Amino acid sequence: MTATAPTTSPLTGGPVSTALVRAVAEDPTAPRTLAVTGPAGSGKSVVLRELSRVWSASGAEVARTPGAEPGRVVVVDDAHELTDEALDELRAFAGDPGARLVVAFRPWPRGRALARLGAALASSAPPLVLGSLDAAGVVARAVLITGSRPSDETVRVVLERTAGSPLLVDRLLAAAGGASGVPPELAEQLGYAIDAEDRRVVDLVTATALGAPQDSEVLVPLLGLADAAGSGIDELDELVQRAVAAGLCTPDGRVVPLVGDAVRGRVPPARRTELRRSLAEIELDRGGSVLAVARTLRGSGATGDRAAAVFRAAAVEAARSEHPDAVRFYAEAVAAGTAPLTVAARRAEAHLVAGDLDGALGHADAVLSATDAVEPEDAVRAGSVAAAVLARRGLLARSAELYRWTAAVAGERLPAAAVPVLIGTGAWEEAREIGGAGAIVPGRAPTLVDGADDLTARGILDSVQGSPTAALSGLARAAGLLESAHGAALLPDTPAALAALVAVHTGEFDVASSVLDRALRTGLGGVPARSRHRLLLGWIALLRGATGPAAERLDAVDADAAGRPLEPRDEFLAAALQVAIARRNSDLGALMRAWTRARQAIVRHPVDLFVLQPLGELVTAATRLREESWVRPHLDEAQTLLDQLGRPALWAAPLHWAQLQAAILVDDADAAREQTAALERAACGSRFAQAMATAAPHWVGVIEGRVDAEAVEAAARGLHAVGLSFDGGRLAGQAALRTDDRRAVSALLACARALQVAGAEVRTASPQGGGADGAGRAGARGPAATGPGGPAAGGPGSGPQGSGPGGTAPGRTAYDGTASGGAEPVRAAPGGTGRDGRGSSGTASGAAGADGTSWDGTSWDGAGSGGRAVPGRAAGAPGPGGDTGAGPDRAGTGAGAHDQGRAAAAGDAARVEPPPSLLSDRELEVAELVVQGRTHKEIGEALFISAKTVEHHVARIRQRLGVSGRSELLDELRRILEERG
Known part of the structure; x- marks a missing residue:
């Protein structure tokens, strides 16, 4: 008789078990003796039920014990709980040639009687060993239980939380469909199963779930274990085996995550805190790592000398690897009872490493304000932290004073780390004396940081009076040394940043980029240095003319700041970078916005050697905007600084x-x-x-x-x-x-x-007129400068003039053709004439103001009272005050030579609605830039054509569109560009 195996089986997901049941169903009368073993929840009972059902369907009697009746099938579950006599009886039954016997048991405990039974059963067939489900098994169980196929992420989460235990997989899928968290009903079920185990097993699982390591030196005293040998290791091994057999731990002894969640939820808070405190004290006494257990104790409210000692040890351990958790551990140590001043210096260092410069300076100042109450070592540490913070904030002179003070307290010479600070403030002789002595301190083993300090000092000295190549080589090697060491966060600047500056000043942009990229990959200098390295990469891109990538770097740094102000040194570089991008993109609106930021950066950051290049960019922009007074004091200080250093050519x-x-x-x-x-x-x-x-x-x-x-x-x-x-x-x-x-x-x-x-x-120019901050849109006029000011001084054909706080300088024209004081756009004089009506001898490329300059301060195409006319290229003869005619793409323009006489005639004509294809590709490129408010000169520079050629293109565009006025032209161009997408 052949029994029928079910098509939808509780064994779904277990191919080996399914194959066994199918084999029995095909020949249920065949003799068969078999051992089924596996931890709790692995499916032993399910297999036995299915086998019993198949044998019963075939007409056989299924019993739990052997009997005198012939043909009886014996199926025994949980054989590990039977007595030795019962196990011996089963072993005797297994020796019958026609016996049909299946016995299931856990892998532990395994007495001698059970071992003999297992050996007898294995002599006829290998045991069926049940274990964890794989991903395919979880999918099959999910389809059976929930009726739908789970996502890959659900399968991963279920496997991770249940460790593949079939029972836990089924319960989690049934309770929550694999969602995160422990459903209350499942937590209660697991609680019953846990409480049913031996008390010592529960204690082991609880300790492990709360963070105890799988280490006998910790678990034996924590659990109070002892055996005949007195070590407790044998007892611990037995408990681990019992926990694994009970399905609470994985074979390697780790608590099943789902079980751990349930355990932690059932442990009372007081017991949880006490267990973690005991665990921390054991780790502290044996000199092991306390980080893991201190993290579990954190926030528990534990106080007292022992808890405070644990938190201090954890803070020191975290700080050794520059982990930001050191900050919280020191705070917990103080909350647990540690005197704040005793750890203030180390707290300052931890805050600096974590990037919290305010916190670092605050704790360091607390030590410096009470030097008579702290150890000299703490005073030196606090002084070094404060010096590094002040250097990062651009206060190099104050930083140098602190380095001198710490050297006096320590009774040693100035550290090599002070050399960049001293050179940055012009103290050449003092820096040379330190650099020549080397970084080795008698009585102290040289570290990687010492070696890096020495190389950095020599590199900076070489950059002033030595070989630029040697300087760059030394700084690059210093950066390489610090990649595998900790301590760069305590330096006034990273060797990578200094190497990049030297490389930039020698034109080695590839070297500079490579050093900075590597510094970012390795995290050199920690959190505080990240913005500086990224800004320097943006600066390199800028110098190469790649304003697009430069703007992306700047935007990324500003975005990471999330509205918080950058440190003054970083902000000075960021402001200069924003100004430089706007100036190179000929974006007046963006330049004005950037200059507002730059003015604030200028007043917060004094001059030092390492900001001369950004300062130079601000000097150029200030000249363009006629704001020279903002940078003149800094420029004077820079000249004095260079004189003190002997005018080093590199800088x-x-x-x-x-x-x-x-x-x-x-x-x-x-x-x-x-x-x-x-x-x-x-x-x-x-x-x-x-x-x-x-x-x-x-x-x-x-x-x-x-x-x-x-x-x-x-x-x-x-x-x-x-x-x-x-x-x-x-x-x-x-x-x-x-x-x-x-x-x-x-x-x-x-x-x-x-x-x-x-x-x-x-270099990528924005097609939508956006500046460095990404503002702007297609067809939008650039913002006119605002602020109180008088009306435009120019008449028809002249460049408008206005002034006032926040406005453009006199003689400069805003992008929409309005004067900075708010005057209306100036209308063009007929026939290509200048302000005084005289004909122009050439074509204009930009509006000129009272000083004969276009808005960017140059006078390539016209002359004013302070300018110089170029024969054949002036846009119009200068009128009173030096005003000249402007190019036809700006307010205040005169008609060019190629469209004289057309504008007036076309003014009354019906507007033509041309298709976008009426303009050529080149004319469309010109049209986009005209809409952005660019001058002829700016358009020419962007498209690499002459301003005169731009004039011809604009004249043809006017003719084809049949428009005369500027507003009509702009409206038509915007419509065409919008239709083209």
Whole structure:
């Protein structure tokens, strides 16, 4: 007779068990003796029930004990609970040749009688060993129980929480469908199962669930175990085996997560705290790691000397690996009864490592205010922390004073870590004395941090009076040493940041990027250094002309700050970066917003050697905005600092270059020649300085209208060769605007295009007129500057003029054509005339103001009272006050030569509604920039064409669209661009 195996079986998910039942169903009368073993919840009873059902269906009698009746099938569950006599009887029955016997038992306890029975059963067939379900088994059980297939994440969570125990899998799926948390009914079920076990097993599981390690040195005293040998290890092993057999622990002794959750929920709070306190004290006494148990004790309210000692030990252990938990452990130690002043110095250090500079400075100051009540070691530690914090906040002079004080307290010379601070403030002789002595302190073993300090000191000294290559090499090696050591957070600056600064000042942008990228990957300097490293990477991208990536770096740092102010040193660099991005993108609105931020950064950060390059960018922007008074004191301090250091070429050259750019913006040839001479004196400092010194005289020539096209192109390519692709392209482009030789114009513009594209990162201009902060939208006018000011001074055809706090400087035009004082857009004079009605001898490229400059401070295409006319290129003859006609893409424009007479005639004509395809691709590119409010010069620079060519494009666009006024033109262009998406 053949029994039928069910199609939907409780054994679903267990292929071996299913195969056994199927084999019995196919031949139920065949002799079979078998042992089924596995921990509680593995499905032993389910297998026995299914076998009993199959045998019963075949007509056989199923019993729990052997009897005299022939053909009886014996199925025994929980054989580990039987007496030795009963087990011996079963073993005797198993020896019958026709016996059908299946016995199930846990793997522990296993007495001799059970072992003999197991051996007898295994002689005829291997035992069926039940264990954990795999992922496929969980899926099968979930389909059976819930009626739907679970997600991969649900399967992962169920397996993780149940350790694959079939019983727990079923109960979790039935109670919560695999969701997180322990359903109350399931927690109660598990509680009954746990409480049914031996009390000592429950204690073991409870201790392990509350964080006790699987270590006999901890568990034996914690549980109060002892055996015949007195060590308690044998008893502990037995308890672990019992817990595994009961299904409470995995085979490696770990508590099943779901069981652990249930246990922790049932332990009373007082018992939980006491057990964790005992565990912590055991770890403390044996000198082991207390981090894990201290974390479980944290927040429990434990107090007293022993608890405080545990928290202090955990804090020291966490601080050793620069883990931020050290801050909380010190706070817990104080709450538990530790005197605050005794741990204040170490708390300051922990706060610094965690990036909390305010907390670090507060605790350090508490120590420095009570030096007579603390140990000298704590005073030195607190002084070092305060010095590092103040250096990160840009207060290098105060930081140097603290380093001197700590050296006096310790009775030692100044540490090598103080060298960058001393050099940064101009104390050359003092720094040289430290650097020459090395970083080794007698009586103290040299550490990786000591070696890094020594290399850093020598590198900084070499950057001032030595080889730039040696300086860069030393700093890069110092950064490498600190990657595998802790302590960089206590330095005034990271070697990686200093190496990047030196590399940038020598034009080695690839080296700078590589050092910073590696520092970010390895976490060099910890949390406090992350923003600095990222901002420096943005600065490198900026110098290469990649304003898009630079803006992304800046935005990421600002986003991470989440509205909190950056530290003054980081904020100074961030503000300079934002200003520089806006200036290079010719975005006046963004530049004005950035300058507001920069002014606040300037007043918070004094001058030091390591901010000279950002300061130079602010000097250039201040000149453009006529805000020189904001940076003049800083610039004077920078000159004094450089004099104190002997005018080191590496650090001085970029500042001279920035001052040269500022002189160019105002056509100050004398100042430009002065900075050119300074650059030529610094040319021997590096290849970087040499390239700037070579290019400088050609900028002077551009101002004076003298352009040697071949020499300019060579100088521009020299700038590109040292990484200054943007500066090289700008030199070539501006020189092209100052020569009348068409062949030279073509060659120089081609050079400018090539250099801009050839940079390591391609500069990306926003297609929507957004600035560095991403503001702006297609077709939106840039914001007009606001603030009290008078009406525009110019008449028709003139550049508007206005002033007032927060507004643009006199003579500058806002993007929508309104003056900074709020005047209406200026209408164009007929026939391409200037303010006084005289005809222009060329085409305009930008609106000019009272000083003869367009809004960016240059006067390439027109002259005012302070400017210089370039024959054949002025937009219009200067009228009273130096006003000139402006290009046709700005308010206050005169009609260009190619559309004279068309504007008036087209004014009354019916508007044509052309399809977008009416404009060529190049005209569409021009149209996008016109809508953004760019001048002809700016459009030319963006598209690498001359301003005159832009004039021709705009004239053709006006003709094709049949519009005359500027507002009509802008409306039509916005509509066309919006239709094109």
